[in-house]
Amino acid sequence: MDETGYMKALRDIARIAGEAVGDQASSDGGGAFDADAGCRVMALPDRLQTKAAEVAAKENPTNAPLQELALGDGVLDPLQLTIYTGRYWGPVPKTLTVSFMEATAADLRARIVEHLNAWAKYGGMSFTQTSGTGDVRISRGPGGYWSYLGTDIKLIPANRQTMNLQGFTMSTDEKEYRRVVRHEAGHTLGFPHEHMRQALVNRIDPEKAYEYFKRTQGWPKEMVDQQVLTPLDPTKIIGTEADQDSIMCYQLPGSITKDGKPIRGGLDINPLDASFTATIYPKILRDQGVAGTTTEAAEVPVPRTPTVVDWDPQEDVVLTS
Amino acid sequence: MSRLIDVRPDEDGLPPELVVAVGDVIRVAANGGRIRSGSGVELLGVLSESVVGTDGSVLTPLGAPGAVLLRARSPGRAVVDVITGDPFRAPVTRSVTIRVET
Structure with a gap:
């Protein structure tokens, strides 16, 4: 997927998320108050978007903009930086x-x-x-x-x-x-191995792992590095917290961990797997009868934008650290 | 003429002894392997099978390695362990004696 494809996918996810929570703003003209609209996605004015992104990244580093999505000297809109997988199929059901x-x-x-x-x-x-x-x-x-x-x-x-x-x-x-x-x-x-998440890799004692897999599999160090010791680059993924019970996590024995406790490994799709899947591959369009194939893209509705609210800039809250 | 000998332990089983010639390369469908003892056989590597994608790039699947390559270097006799099955759950180790003839 090229850069344009990533951007389109990310915009589609943001739009679908907005639709899922009932944001009617764009369809009703974008500004008129609608008492029946229910919960809305509310966006900050443009002047605060960068500051909001900085605060979000400080609060949680996984909110930081992805370096590989940088566009020349600029960076993508923070709204488009909420999810990324390198081999993602896109939000339209397929x-x-x-x-x-x-x-x-x-x-x-x-x-x-x-x-x-x-x-x-x-x-x-x-x-x-x-x-x-x-x-x-x-x-x-x-x-x-x-x-x-x-x-x-x-x-x-x-x-x-x-x-x-x-x-x-x-x-x-x-x-x-x-x-x-x-x-x-x-x-x-598009889901990689969960045991390659940094938090789980950090639990493994490399020397114990080299000895264990050499003894049980005959694997050289390079293979052990590749299979269990090289963490996924956190700037290239977005997901739940590292989850040793994920279906995508291998079982690793306590004899190779620093604390002596095994990495349990998943036996089936667990609730975190399910909720993450529901987030990045939303079912809403399939339920609405919109679906695609891998060779024929589905018709995507015109994107909606969140409702923008504004106030006097003198009322902006200035955070100091 | 050297030969590429394809061994599939899970499908075809392993003979107790495999007789090969110097220069032969043995490809074992297995997740792991090691030379337990002896001489004449070199372990070239435990490898992940990959393909050339339609875009020309080399693509590797996610999963344990699936091929063990051995080379008969000189006359001799070696005992080789071949490991199949899920490396993270229930690996199965079998041994084969490889006799290398001139």
Whole structure:
């Protein structure tokens, strides 16, 4: 996704969030008081936007503008800096088609797709089988469990799988479907590994990790660094607090942590996963019948802007620190 | 002529002994591997499978590594551990003796 794409996605999210809370400002002319409008998103006047962003960043560093979204000498409007994922599909609900690389029985196909769609309960992204070549192509062959990240799947040659679920059959335990298939579906939606969050990586003792994975897997230090010790760049992600019970978090043993306590790892989509998904992939447009495919963008309603309120600049509150 | 030998332990099993020739490269579908003992075999690496995307970039999936590459360097005999299964939950270690002939 290029810079223009990021900006459009971020604007769309802001607009959808405004619609979700019933902001009618732009549709009724933008300024007239409407006693029936209910809760509104209220925006500060322009002169205070920069100051507001500075205060927000000071209060919580994750509110800071993302460096990679800087435009030349300028920086994006703070309203557009509330969410970012590098492989994000965008806020308009989409249905990704799914096909299988090997001959796969109908009941097994349906079971796997049902678990992919566990995320659709909370957000606007869903999966559906196709007899053709799917956006998501699943192999059950060797290589373990993996998936490409988010929109990267569109770059994978059509004769290659985008997701690997080695050995999954109808005999596989239902718990494994929840833990593995839903985890890999999360990657397809653009979610990276939760155990790579800085707060969780900080709990790991590198020397213990090197020894452990060398002994159990034969992994060199570089592989351990890549798999468990390199935190995600906090300026490139936005999300919940690091969550060791997320479905996207691996289980790591207490023998490699500094405090001796394991990083538990998630077994299913948990409430934080669900709420974050609902935020970045809002269902509202799907419920309104607006949806897109990965190849055909949905018609996006004209953006609305929050209601701007203003007062005498002499009444502005000056914060000192 | 050197050969690329594809070994898939979970699908095809592992023979107790694998006889190869100097120069052969063995690709094992596994999450990890190590040379337990012996000589003649070099562990080239534990690697993550990647593809060249339609935009020309190299793309790597999120997940554990899935390939172990070994090279038969000289005549000898080595015992190699091959680790499959989820590395973070229930890894399975199996051993194979690789005999390298001239």
